[in-house]
Amino acid sequence: MATTIYHNPRCSKSRNALALLEERGVEFEVIKYLEDPPSTKELQRVVGLLGIKPAELVRRGEKVFKELGLAEQELTDKQWIAVLVEHPVLIERPIVVHDGRAAIGRPIDNIEAILTD
Incomplete structure (x- = not known):
C-alpha cells in the first residue's frame, strides 16, 4: 500500500501532515510539488x-490567481487541470494519497480519516 504526500515544506499544515504520517509509522513518498509539479x-x-472538481483544489488567495484573472473566468475541468499543472502554487495542500484514497489535510482530521478507515 503506497502512501504519497504532496508537500510544501514552507506550509505549517503540510509539515503537520508529514509529522502525522511519521507518528503513525506510515511509509510514504514525499513529492515537493512546487519543485516537481504533477503531470496532467x-x-x-x-x-x-479526492472526489472533487479541479476548481475545488485551487488556492484562490494566491497572487498568481489574481494576476491571471482566474476569478473572472469560467474554466472547464480540463482547463483548471492545465492551470494547476502550469502553476502548482495554486494547488491546495497538503494532499495525502493512501490506499486508493486521497484527502486534503485541511483540517488534518481528513488525513487521519483515510489512514484509519
Whole structure:
C-alpha cells in the first residue's frame, strides 16, 4: 500500500501532515510539488481520488490567481487541470494519497480519516 504526500515544506499544515504520517509509522513518498509539479494525468488521478472538481483544489488567495484573472473566468475541468499543472502554487495542500484514497489535510482530521478507515 503506497502512501504519497504532496508537500510544501514552507506550509505549517503540510509539515503537520508529514509529522502525522511519521507518528503513525506510515511509509510514504514525499513529492515537493512546487519543485516537481504533477503531470496532467497524475493531477487528474488525484482529483478523482479526492472526489472533487479541479476548481475545488485551487488556492484562490494566491497572487498568481489574481494576476491571471482566474476569478473572472469560467474554466472547464480540463482547463483548471492545465492551470494547476502550469502553476502548482495554486494547488491546495497538503494532499495525502493512501490506499486508493486521497484527502486534503485541511483540517488534518481528513488525513487521519483515510489512514484509519
